[in-house]
Amino acid sequence: MAFLKVVPLEEALDVINSFRLEPKVETVPLEEALGRVLAEDIVSPIDVPPFNRATVDGYALRAEDTFMASESEPVKLRVIGEVHAGEEPRMKIEKGLAAYISTGAPLPEGADAVVQFEDVDRVGDEVLIYKPAYPGLGVMKAGVDIPKGKLLLKKGTKLGFKETALLSAVGMAEVPVFRKPRVAVISTGNEITLPGEELRPGKIYDINGRAVTDAIRELGGEACFIGVSGDDPKVLADMILEGVASCDIVVLSGGASGGMRDLTSSTIERLGRVYVHGIAIQPGKPTIIGEIDGKPIFGLPGYPTSCLTNFTLLVAPLLRKLVGRESEVRKVKKRLAHKIFSVKGRRQFLPVRIEGDKAIPILKGSGAVTSFVDADGFIEVPENVEILEAGEEVEVTFFG
């Protein structure tokens, strides 16, 4: 049996940091990259636009040919062809020549300006230019939007539609992203029943399994719900081993009773090691941290708010590290809406709801499902604090 070690939160986090789990990289097609996190800096492999591009419909010409043009004495240029968007120009614009060009088409060799068709007159194969054009008029130069070699997006960027469009613009068909860590989720407790099953006397429906599974997904992980284990040691061990075999991390949420917690702890101990059994915070006493075959195992408390608080404190930072979102800000400063009392010598995490600049404590007791649904996150009340006054600044950590 493990030494049942109640440790400070910092020591528990040290244990988690010592797990040899590193972010892994995979390549996904651009079409599937939305919502993923870049695992590398992305440097543009090409110039955008890749060529000098007409920004208007008109005539491509040499600007210097038009310097003498005026309303009364238009310059006449001979039109030697047309270039349309998507085409490669076949002509060369020499002195006195021009070509019709459509928006988006590449400038022909020799041309350095485009005069839009509304400003000229076309007479047979000649075009009449009434005012001087400057080099670059009506032209977007190659690479002016995105020069080849430019750092486009940094490692750690979460890809929204603007970012995937940018990657498309530079022709990236495949994108290096952080692999989604696979997390096995197991609910424990003889009383737990899954939705869809009949609720027999003495049973309640699963809450933590669903909350943890979907919180992992929102964090960018791949959650695999294994099932519900009662107090049969063989069933519990089999589920844990299934999680260890198929996933990178295993998260169990505890049944309500102390017996179930002890069984969870002893089963992990038998299959691997238990490093932490209890954290010196409230809630957190029943939390277990262990390892089987190099895979971290977490045993979270059974009460939903306690489960989610400990998930947020312990599991979420590990997942965020693995998906490359470590720097994501999940805290906000607010003012406490009303006075609260705490017990001296106890480090407490209290659920709060945010309304405007206020943090409103939710004091329904950790057994209430609705207390975590109503809460946006929690605040910490340090050990040496007994009273937090209304209006005091508090830091709210969002759940998840």
Added chain:
Amino acid sequence: MAFLKVVPLEEALDVINSFRLEPKVETVPLEEALGRVLAEDIVSPIDVPPFNRATVDGYALRAEDTFMASESEPVKLRVIGEVHAGEEPRMKIEKGLAAYISTGAPLPEGADAVVQFEDVDRVGDEVLIYKPAYPGLGVMKAGVDIPKGKLLLKKGTKLGFKETALLSAVGMAEVPVFRKPRVAVISTGNEITLPGEELRPGKIYDINGRAVTDAIRELGGEACFIGVSGDDPKVLADMILEGVASCDIVVLSGGASGGMRDLTSSTIERLGRVYVHGIAIQPGKPTIIGEIDGKPIFGLPGYPTSCLTNFTLLVAPLLRKLVGRESEVRKVKKRLAHKIFSVKGRRQFLPVRIEGDKAIPILKGSGAVTSFVDADGFIEVPENVEILEAGEEVEVTFFG
């Protein structure tokens, strides 16, 4: 050929509102409900907890049996059995009796309080109680957390992990959500090449196809990218018809050239109807709104920022209506970072970036890819305004 009608933005929105598209409802398993939007109010079908539940490990008893208890004269009760979490109690607690009970277990008949085991002494089959218990001590009453019939979640709620956990808590295995509208996306333009293909002279990589496809997905729609059409009328018509056949809405983004736009418009006209060809805003002149077989068709401008601005103004509100997220706030008030000039008589939408409480105009020209990547959204400059001063309050509409 259609009457090429340039209409005010409001008239274009009226056309869109007149399309007979209504939100549709489907039922999904709870495991797949994360991120979806509720299509109905959800009322709890059960009490949570479903029974009077012990909140501590201890002894279930009748409180009135303990009213005379004291340190010096403890009350002795006979322990007639045990109830564990998940079990149905088989005993009845009559005067002078008690039962061992574990946290989460249902109270046996007759019991109305649970005294925790740390506060009592167990001697053989008797338990000694040293202080009075009140009815309800150590008990969470049936339905106190969520009473049966309570409105849990409102229609239109986007389901995060807290909401799916709440649905699990009341045993909902299936959830009514708004069906994802299917949107076909087509890029047009002879110059457009898809990432992964060789970039031949005169070609550029697709930007709008990716941006629109992924913006639709972020909005909760199901996007189906059909492909890139050049100026072959048959290919374009086939792609549009494929979109009409398989989807609820078709969105085309225009090629850079006017010729491509005209072809798009005439093709829609041939297959159905064009209601709007041009909106009296900048950007928006080349925007097309039509209908084929009762399905709305949008032709968006080719320049990425213009495309995304018109997508945000026209397509996104329709999608938000269909996915039940109509009320979502996508605007924020900021202060203009520096003075900008506009043309009188022109209703302009300018891309801006947000930094703190400032809106910073991005003035790279609508041809620049990076201008929409750098921008968070846009502000409107009304027709009759020529100058917006630094520090003026502006309303920023987020892209998407």
